Amino acid sequence: MEQEKLYQLMNSLTLKEKIGQLIQLSGDFFGNDNISTGPIEELGIDNEMIQYTGSILNVSGAKNTIKIQKEYLAQSRHKIPLLFMNDVVYGYRTILPIPLGQGATWNPNLIRNGYEHISKEASKAGVHVTFSPMVDLVRDPRWGRCLESTGEDPYLNSQFAKAVVEGFQGDLNHNQLASCVKHFAAYGAAEAGRDYNTVDMSERRLRQDYLPAYHAALEAGAKMVMTSFNTIDGIPATANKWLMKDILRDEWGFDGVLITDYAAIKELIAHGVAVDDAHASQLALEAGVDIDMKTACYANQLQPLLKEGRISLELIDQAVWRVLTLKNDLGLFENPYRGADLNEENYMRTSDAREIALQASREALVLLKNNNNLLPLDFKTQKIAFIGPYVDSKFLTGLWAINGKTEEIASIKDVVISMDAPHVTFTKGCDYLDDYSKLGKFGEFVSNFKINTDDEIKKDLQEAIIIAKESDIIVLALGEHMLESGEAGSRTQLGLPEIQQCLLNEISQLGKPIVLVLFNGRPLVLTEIENKVDAILEAWFPGSEGAQAIVDILNGTYNPSGRLSMSFPYTVGQIPIYYNSFNTGRPVAVHDDNNRFASQFLDAPNTPLYPFGFGLSYSQFSYNNLKLSSNILSIGSPITISVNITNTSSIAGTETVQLYVRDLVSSVVRPVKELINFEKIFLKGGECKTVTFILTEKDLRFINKDMFYQFEEGVFQIFVGHSSQEYLSSQFTLIKH
Ligand code: NOJ
Numbered sequence: 001m002e003q004e005k006l007y008q009l010m011n012s013l014t015l016k017e018k019i020g021q022l023i024q025l026s027g028d029f030f031g032n033d034n035i036s037t038g039p040i041e042e043l044g045i046d047n048e049m050i051q052y053t054g055s056i057l058n059v060s061g062a063k064n065t066i067k068i069q070k071e072y073l074a075q076s077r078h079k080i081p082l083l084f085m086n087d088v089v090y091g092y093r094t095i096l097p098i099p100l101g102q103g104a105t106w107n108p109n110l111i112r113n114g115y116e117h118i119s120k121e122a123s124k125a126g127v128h129v130t131f132s133p134m135v136d137l138v139r140d141p142r143w144g145r146c147l148e149s150t151g152e153d154p155y156l157n158s159q160f161a162k163a164v165v166e167g168f169q170g171d172l173n174h175n176q177l178a179s180c181v182k183h184f185a186a187y188g189a190a191e192a193g194r195d196y197n198t199v200d201m202s203e204r205r206l207r208q209d210y211l212p213a214y215h216a217a218l219e220a221g222a223k224m225v226m227t228s229f230n231t232i233d234g235i236p237a238t239a240n241k242w243l244m245k246d247i248l249r250d251e252w253g254f255d256g257v258l259i260t261d262y263a264a265i266k267e268l269i270a271h272g273v274a275v276d277d278a279h280a281s282q283l284a285l286e287a288g289v290d291i292d293m294k295t296a297c298y299a300n301q302l303q304p305l306l307k308e309g310r311i312s313l314e315l316i317d318q319a320v321w322r323v324l325t326l327k328n329d330l331g332l333f334e335n336p337y338r339g340a341d342l343n344e345e346n347y348m349r350t351s352d353a354r355e356i357a358l359q360a361s362r363e364a365l366v367l368l369k370n371n372n373n374l375l376p377l378d379f380k381t382q383k384i385a386f387i388g389p390y391v392d393s394k395f396l397t398g399l400w401a402i403n404g405k406t407e408e409i410a411s412i413k414d415v416v417i418s419m420d421a422p423h424v425t426f427t428k429g430c431d432y433l434d435d436y437s438k439l440g441k442f443g444e445f446v447s448n449f450k451i452n453t454d455d456e457i458k459k460d461l462q463e464a465i466i467i468a469k470e471s472d473i474i475v476l477a478l479g480e481h482m483l484e485s486g487e488a489g490s491r492t493q494l495g496l497p498e499i500q501q502c503l504l505n506e507i508s509q510l511g512k513p514i515v516l517v518l519f520n521g522r523p524l525v526l527t528e529i530e531n532k533v534d535a536i537l538e539a540w541f542p543g544s545e546g547a548q549a550i551v552d553i554l555n556g557t558y559n560p561s562g563r564l565s566m567s568f569p570y571t572v573g574q575i576p577i578y579y580n581s582f583n584t585g586r587p588v589a590v591h592d593d594n595n596r597f598a599s600q601f602l603d604a605p606n607t608p609l610y611p612f613g614f615g616l617s618y619s620q621f622s623y624n625n626l627k628l629s630s631n632i633l634s635i636g637s638p639i640t641i642s643v644n645i646t647n648t649s650s651i652a653g654t655e656t657v658q659l660y661v662r663d664l665v666s667s668v669v670r671p672v673k674e675l676i677n678f679e680k681i682f683l684k685g686g687e688c689k690t691v692t693f694i695l696t697e698k699d700l701r702f703i704n705k706d707m708f709y710q711f712e713e714g715v716f717q718i719f720v721g722h723s724s725q726e727y728l729s730s731q732f733t734l735i736k737h
Pocket of ligand 1: 262
């Protein structure tokens with residue numbers, strides 16, 4: 001529709017019809033199921049307002065969406081279509097590895113391709129907007145939503161933010177979704193990793209580390225932004241004018257739709273900045289929030305607020321205009337059903353989509369340990385016992401794959417029994433958890449777990465010991481219960497569930513080689529487990545094709561290439577722990593008991609168990625001949641950094657070459673290392689390749705002491721290598737002229 005016509009349309013709406021556009025309700029208001037991700041309460045919205053509602057949350061399926069849209073339009077005076085928004089977070093029916101696993105691929109192009117397929121699947125199911133990507137930087141694995149983030153690094157997160165938006169949106173044709181980047185801002189920095197908790201940090205840190213990924217998503221064209229639940233500097237994001245107006249709208253020029261997170265307007269009351277619904281609505285509207293997700297605040301309060309002169313019609317109109325513009329950009333006025341297709345099944349899980357998801361899962365898996373080259377295994381000849389609750393599990397997709405179907409997921413056992421593996425045995429050994437009560441009512445929605453009796457627990461364990469004794473090698477498939485991470489999945493103990501830990505202890509006493517395959521939505525603390533096993537394969541929640549990917553790595557069909565995008569702590573007490581930290585005034589290179597007044601712990605190292613960028617391969621790579629084209633870099637005269645990488649093994653493999661920099665002296669303290677580039681290369685056995693990076697002054701900019709994003713002259717150290725801890729190093733000087 002032409003802008004002029006759209007404008008006329010907006011002006012022809014009554015106030016109540018306008019407000020309707022600013023409301024998002026869930027499916028139960030439209031005779032559909034309610035998928036709830038927040039507290040459920042009676043909203044108390046009148047029927048007329050329900051009829052005017054502009055968008056709908058988490059309803060999908062072509063039949064559903066077409067029916068709802070048809071009925072809605074039939075009773076609508078102006079025929080303004082409903083927007084269907086959905087948490088298509090990392091998959092629809094084809095499900096990618098969780099974003100923390102995607103981060104470990106260090107392959108944004110592959111991930112972009114994966115999201116293109118997901119976008120098409122969801123679009124055929126009638127979805128218009130996805131609440132993804134979540135780009136919250138996270139340095140605290142106690143936070144359950146690490147699962148939805150690509151990790152602790154601003155640069156890597158920004159690369160993925162861009163890739164996901166591009167994958168979802170493309171040119172926004174009817175097979176593609178509009179992307180809503182979330183949660184603005186800094187939600188990943190919740191104190192103590194407790195979900196929804198306070199965030200407080202300096203503006204410099206916010207701008208330097210936390211904001212870049214949201215900005216990258218918007219530069220890639222993301223159409224929407226979602227506010228975060230947390231406060232920033234004492235002001236909840238949903239009422240934070242500085243964040244939403246000064247930075248988002250004015251500084252970054254974002255003119256798309258800003259939606260709250262689930263019930264976040266009403267939560268302004270609990271935060272203690274609003275007295276009641278009216279006050280909360282006023283604060284949110286003044287902050288530039290367009291859509292109220294799942295409360296009655298805007299629905300019931302905007303009219304009286306306007307009448308009392310507490311808000312202006314102009315603010316309402318601006319919000320309505322942005323919503324109508326999005327509907328128009330999506331082509332809904334011309335085709336309110338958009339991509340929805342009653343033959344949607346034909347587009348689900350196509351072989352192309354599954355192939356990309358499989359490759360993403362393979363690349364997401366990280367080999368953390370492989371003593372004596374225990375892996376890969378030979379399924380044809382070795383006697384392998386697969387033990388653990390994840391051996392025959394279909395819960396491989398993590399908490400936020402709400403549109404996936406468990407029956408479409410193969411377990412590890414399903415994959416292995418379809419192969420030529422004559423001496424392989426399987427048993428679960430124990431349940432995921434000894435106590436499901438902590439998962440509360442939420443647990444019941446995906447699981448029917450019963451608590452085992454002591455006898456049943458013993459029986460499971462004995463069976464595991466029997467088959468373990470009869471085998472040459474044991475593969476233990478263990479991990480968090482799927483509901484232990486994800487939203488509201490904060491934890492203070494980051495080991496394996498107790499019952500699984502007991503299983504591991506018992507099995508490890510048998511003295512047989514053990515491969516541990518881990519399932520989890522966050523970095524775990526593996527310090528005590530690590531020395532009881534010979535190999536560890538970190539599988540995250542690997543997605544709908546994950547079991548195949550795991551087996552491909554276990555049997556050597558695929559050579560592992562994943563690299564951690566988040567540090568694995570040595571102990572919970574180190575958290576937050578991240579590679580790009582400051583040096584402090586009293587740094588220590590290694591822990592030293594005789595150096596009392598240094599920045600270290602008395603009882604633990606400063607370093608994590610597994611650092612950022614780390615991951616093993618079945619190949620061996622060596623780095624040499626690091627060269628800089630010049631040791632002076634100036635504006636307009638970039639330098640080229642080159643390094644030779646040799647695969648010193650006979651096994652072909654992929655190496656992720658990482659480039660870090662350190663600004664040695666500047667007006668504000670800079671991190672000991674910052675990732676500024678990387679390249680994934682494939683090397684045949686014995687092959688050597690030269691990788692080059694071009695470095696310009698733009699790569700060296702930072703928020704200086706006056707809060708400008710600029711570089712400063714001086715000496716920089718560079719590190720090129722296999723991880724944030726293994727590298728070659730050199731220096732250069734940056735000058736202006
Ligand atoms: C709450 C979550 O924080 C957010 O990520 C999600 O998109 C909304 N609920 C909608 O389900």
